[in-house]
Amino acid sequence: MFCNTSKEISGLGHGMKRKEDARFLQGKGNYIDDIKLPGMLYMDIVRSPYAYAKIVNIDASKALAIPGVLAVITGRDLEKYKLHWMPTLMSDTQMVLPTDTVMYYAQEVCVVIATERYIAADGVAAVEVEYEPMKAVVDPFKALEKSAPVLRPDKGKTDNHIWHWEAGDRAATDKAFEKADVVVKEQMYIPRIHVASIETCGCVADFQPVGGQLTLYMTTQAPHAIRTVLALVAGHVGLSEERIRVISPDIGGGFGGKVPVYPGYVCAVAASVLIGKPVKWIEDRMENLQADSFARDYHITCELAATKEGRIQALRFKTIADHGYADAQAAPSKFPAGLFSICTGSYDFNTAFTEMDAVYTNKAPGGVAYRCSFRVTEAVHAIERMVDRLALEVGKDPAKLRMENFIKKDQFPYKSALGWEYDSGDYHTALKKAMDTIGYNKLRKEQAEKRKRGELMGIGISSFTEIVGAGPSRQFDILGIKMFDSAEIRVHPTGKAIARFGTKSQGQGHETTYAQIIAQELGIPAAHIEVEEGDTDTAPYGLGTYASRSTPVGGAAAAMAARKLRDKARKIAAYLLEVSEEDLEWEPGKFFVKGAPEKAKTIQEIVFAAYTNHPPGMEAGFEATHYYDPPNLTFPFGSYICVVDIDKETGEIKIRRFVAIDDCGNIINPMIVQGQVHGGLTQGLAPAMYEEFIYDDDGNLLNGSFMDYLVPTAVESPHWETGHTITPSPHHPIGAKGVGESPTVGAPPAIANAIVDALSHLGVTHMDIPITPQKVWKVLKEKGVVKAV
Amino acid sequence: MSTKKITVTVNGTSHSVEVEPRLLLVHFIRENLNLTGTHIGCDTSNCGACTVLLNGRSVKSCTVFAVQANGKNIKTIEGMAEGGALHPLQEGFKEEHGLQCGFCTPGMIMRCADLLERNPNPTEEEIRWGISGNLCRCTGYNNIVKAVQYAAKKMQEAEAVPA
Ligand code: FES
Ligand code: FES
Numbered sequence: 001m002f003c004n005t006s007k008e009i010s011g012l013g014h015g016m017k018r019k020e021d022a023r024f025l026q027g028k029g030n031y032i033d034d035i036k037l038p039g040m041l042y043m044d045i046v047r048s049p050y051a052y053a054k055i056v057n058i059d060a061s062k063a064l065a066i067p068g069v070l071a072v073i074t075g076r077d078l079e080k081y082k083l084h085w086m087p088t089l090m091s092d093t094q095m096v097l098p099t100d101t102v103m104y105y106a107q108e109v110c111v112v113i114a115t116e117r118y119i120a121a122d123g124v125a126a127v128e129v130e131y132e133p134m135k136a137v138v139d140p141f142k143a144l145e146k147s148a149p150v151l152r153p154d155k156g157k158t159d160n161h162i163w164h165w166e167a168g169d170r171a172a173t174d175k176a177f178e179k180a181d182v183v184v185k186e187q188m189y190i191p192r193i194h195v196a197s198i199e200t201c202g203c204v205a206d207f208q209p210v211g212g213q214l215t216l217y218m219t220t221q222a223p224h225a226i227r228t229v230l231a232l233v234a235g236h237v238g239l240s241e242e243r244i245r246v247i248s249p250d251i252g253g254g255f256g257g258k259v260p261v262y263p264g265y266v267c268a269v270a271a272s273v274l275i276g277k278p279v280k281w282i283e284d285r286m287e288n289l290q291a292d293s294f295a296r297d298y299h300i301t302c303e304l305a306a307t308k309e310g311r312i313q314a315l316r317f318k319t320i321a322d323h324g325y326a327d328a329q330a331a332p333s334k335f336p337a338g339l340f341s342i343c344t345g346s347y348d349f350n351t352a353f354t355e356m357d358a359v360y361t362n363k364a365p366g367g368v369a370y371r372c373s374f375r376v377t378e379a380v381h382a383i384e385r386m387v388d389r390l391a392l393e394v395g396k397d398p399a400k401l402r403m404e405n406f407i408k409k410d411q412f413p414y415k416s417a418l419g420w421e422y423d424s425g426d427y428h429t430a431l432k433k434a435m436d437t438i439g440y441n442k443l444r445k446e447q448a449e450k451r452k453r454g455e456l457m458g459i460g461i462s463s464f465t466e467i468v469g470a471g472p473s474r475q476f477d478i479l480g481i482k483m484f485d486s487a488e489i490r491v492h493p494t495g496k497a498i499a500r501f502g503t504k505s506q507g508q509g510h511e512t513t514y515a516q517i518i519a520q521e522l523g524i525p526a527a528h529i530e531v532e533e534g535d536t537d538t539a540p541y542g543l544g545t546y547a548s549r550s551t552p553v554g555g556a557a558a559a560m561a562a563r564k565l566r567d568k569a570r571k572i573a574a575y576l577l578e579v580s581e582e583d584l585e586w587e588p589g590k591f592f593v594k595g596a597p598e599k600a601k602t603i604q605e606i607v608f609a610a611y612t613n614h615p616p617g618m619e620a621g622f623e624a625t626h627y628y629d630p631p632n633l634t635f636p637f638g639s640y641i642c643v644v645d646i647d648k649e650t651g652e653i654k655i656r657r658f659v660a661i662d663d664c665g666n667i668i669n670p671m672i673v674q675g676q677v678h679g680g681l682t683q684g685l686a687p688a689m690y691e692e693f694i695y696d697d698d699g700n701l702l703n704g705s706f707m708d709y710l711v712p713t714a715v716e717s718p719h720w721e722t723g724h725t726i727t728p729s730p731h732h733p734i735g736a737k738g739v740g741e742s743p744t745v746g747a748p749p750a751i752a753n754a755i756v757d758a759l760s761h762l763g764v765t766h767m768d769i770p771i772t773p774q775k776v777w778k779v780l781k782e783k784g785v786v787k788a789v
Numbered sequence: 790m791s792t793k794k795i796t797v798t799v800n801g802t803s804h805s806v807e808v809e810p811r812l813l814l815v816h817f818i819r820e821n822l823n824l825t826g827t828h829i830g831c832d833t834s835n836c837g838a839c840t841v842l843l844n845g846r847s848v849k850s851c852t853v854f855a856v857q858a859n860g861k862n863i864k865t866i867e868g869m870a871e872g873g874a875l876h877p878l879q880e881g882f883k884e885e886h887g888l889q890c891g892f893c894t895p896g897m898i899m900r901c902a903d904l905l906e907r908n909p910n911p912t913e914e915e916i917r918w919g920i921s922g923n924l925c926r927c928t929g930y931n932n933i934v935k936a937v938q939y940a941a942k943k944m945q946e947a948e949a950v951p952a
Contacts, residue, residue: 021882026869027824027865284832506883678928681929
């Protein structure tokens with residue numbers, strides 16, 4: 001691992017303990033619900049018990065009669081200010097509050113404002129809403145049928161089809177499939193799930209009627225983008241961008257779920273503007289699960305074409321994407337299917353074609369990029385499952401088949417069949433390391449012996465390639481704003497610094513890792529660098545933290561800003577030492593004269609001089625800002641291997657071992673990287689075996705609480721074994737790639753492949769996640785392994 | 790709504806307050822006492838973010854009414870560090886990187902305090918079952934287990950040293 005600074009400086013490669021921990025460990029974090037302002041009111045929301053219904057009448061009189069209830073705000077009220085609809089990030093529109101029709105179960109119907117939290121809840125219970133239920137459109141395939149009711153005539157639609165997207169060469173791909181020896185095909189569903197961060201969403205909107213300023217404390221991963229969106233959406237009612245301040249306090253987990261603008265936020269702002277007092281809204285867990293943006297929900301028909309030896313030739317994927325009643329994805333504007341076209345994965349394809357159709361249904365709108373760089377999880381699951389499927393078909397070990405089809409180390413930078421330029425990779429080494437760590441060959445032998453005895457054991461591999469760090473401005477924007485990110489560093493006269501960023505940590509440890517990047521570049525100890533994020537009044541503009549973009553973009557901005565300062569430091573050192581700049585050499589923490597190391601100036605001395613004795617003609621002070629526009633995305637990768645034992649009587653699945661080898665390029669803080677991998681793996685385990693939203697035929701969500709939406713506990717979560725290889729990104733200033741999302745993306749297919757592998761000798765070729773004991777038990781019963789009871 | 794007077798001792802300080810009978814203990818702690826280290830993560834008693842010690846035993850404070858705590862002793866995360874020194878569990882969570890966003894952490898630590906009180910030297914399996922009423926979405930639990938082991942060791946070493 002690259003590490004050339006002292007422990008005192010703690011630059012790259014040091015497992016520095018986190019700077020942010022002190023406050024979190026002592027109950028001094030400052031999360032949204034901890035914010036209390038004088039005179040603050042509380043908002044609570046009346047939600048729809050129907051997935052699709054006309055609102056006949058809203059009677060708020062009983063609610064308004066409760067002492068302490070101040071107002072009930074409906075869609076009709078917002079309509080007067082043209083605030084009842086809002087744009088989504090994907091050029092669609094969604095309701096803030098409905099005027100006539102509710103479109104999904106748990107949709108916001110109206111809001112109650114009261115002096116206290118409990119009274120607001122009383123008010124919600126007392127509002128009487130009369131509905132006229134209609135037949136909901138739940139299944140996305142049925143939604144596309146001619147007979148289906150058209151859900152969005154307001155968009156000029158005559159059916160429920162939202163958009164079609166495709167990438168690759170259809171004709172060449174069809175031809176390759178016609179000529180192929182072997183074609184494998186599976187229909188798979190990547191279920192609708194939820195980020196379920198332990199902190200829900202909320203805000204405190206504080207509008208000052210006299211000056212017209214709005215301060216919005218909000219659980220957001222992208223405070224600047226929110227400020228601009230607010231100015232664009234509510235400019236006509238007087239909210240102007242210079243008078244809006246968005247503050248994102250400590251965030252209790254985001255994972256993509258705190259990127260969108262939910263109606264609750266807008267209602268709280270509207271209420272504060274109307275009433276002229278601060279208004280707090282904190283959603284409860286059920287609201288969070290039932291109404292906030294979901295993730296995934298792709299139905300994919302997957303096909304691979306190959307030679308009979310298992311050499312992969314072509315890929316053809318066709319997806320139906322269920323978006324609920326509005327396309328409210330959080331994705332870059334030009335990428336309606338996100339970065340799904342990474343679906344050729346780690347393999348060298350001649351040709352590929354993928355297409356997707358997005359559909360409206362009566363479900364909550366979305367979806368978010370849940371710990372995933374925009375639909376990469378879906379793509380990786382599909383390709384990694386299909387590679388195993390192909391191995392089964394041609395009778396080859398899945399590890400061997402992967403090795404034979406991987407893009408080779410010397411092919412990088414590699415242009416994929418669907419148009420991406422992979423920056424760097426070494427897939428063979430990562431898989432080899434994972435196989436050696438887990439003892440792959442021995443496990444295969446054990447499996448063969450167990451099979452003879454009728455015992456069920458499976459080994460699953462996933463060798464994923466991620467695509468993160470959106471992104472280069474020529475392709476990537478959100479509502480037209482390019483997806484750069486920014487850093488501003490101010491070094492004080494005594495050599496201590498504050499650095500501000502346009503990103504926003506939600507637990508990733510930016511206060512530590514950003515400080516380490518700057519420490520690396522400037523030699524100022526990381527302990528002396530304060531990192532601040534999340535306040536639009538102080539931080540430079542940036543698009544925020546999601547899609548693993550903080551290290552690739554924000555981290556790069558930090559390095560570049562620090563390098564500007566180092567250039568200035570060199571000039572000052574040359575002046576102080578009375579030598580020319582070329583005569584100076586840098587080592588972390590000081591400039592010294594070549595050949596005369598005793599003639600040196602430390603960074604602290606240089607910074608002090610910048611304020612006290614700066615060279616004539618040079619600007620005083622020691623500050624720099626950088627807006628980093630990445631030249632390309634980064635392509636982290638890894639190989640994971642999972643071993644499962646299955647009880648053949650009950651279908652119970654036990655993960656015996658799970659080895660994760662990740663390659664995220666150069667590592668900033670190994671302790672934090674490992675922590676990110678552990679957490680992501682448990683979030684990968686979750687959809688693989690436990691989590692899925694289940695709707696009934698009427699569009700009711702049947703498991704919208706923590707009682708029945710099964711977030712893994714420490715008991716379900718196995719003991720993760722981690723390791724890494726290092727293949728630096730050639731285009732990133734410090735060679736880093738980003739890691740937060742790799743495990744969430746890589747784990748589900750490793751687990752699914754292991755379970756299917758355990759059952760493959762029974763003729764099982766595919767199972768949809770989450771693979772539960774019930775599903776396995778049903779298969780075992782079908783195949784006669786479990787005797788009928 | 791009628792109120793009832795309760796007296797509770799929180800982190801060593803006694804408070805006498807008029808509360809509504811329906812007030813949840815977690816809201817009493819957060820709103821009335823402004824001790825916001827205790828968090829709320831669900832409405833079904835599943836997440837454990839609200840865990841505090843009630844007469845030394847861990848409870849989910851969203852599942853207890855404030856009036857039920859009348860006459861009792863409560864300890865929250867704010868009361869864990871003593872005399873400027875972190876509790877071994879707090880130290881363990883830091884050293885072993887047992888927290889990320891920090892939202893589950895106070896509840897997790899309070900739960901672990903009770904766990905170690907009952908079982909000073911738990912196995913990994915016992916720790917995992919012991920914290921299975923507390924959800925963490927960030928850490929994948931590996932390092933929480935290590936943090937508890939760190940604290941267990943440290944507390945036992947402290948015990949072993951004769952006073
Ligand atoms: S808030 Fe979730 S258990 Fe108390
Ligand atoms: S650290 Fe975020 S929920 Fe546990």
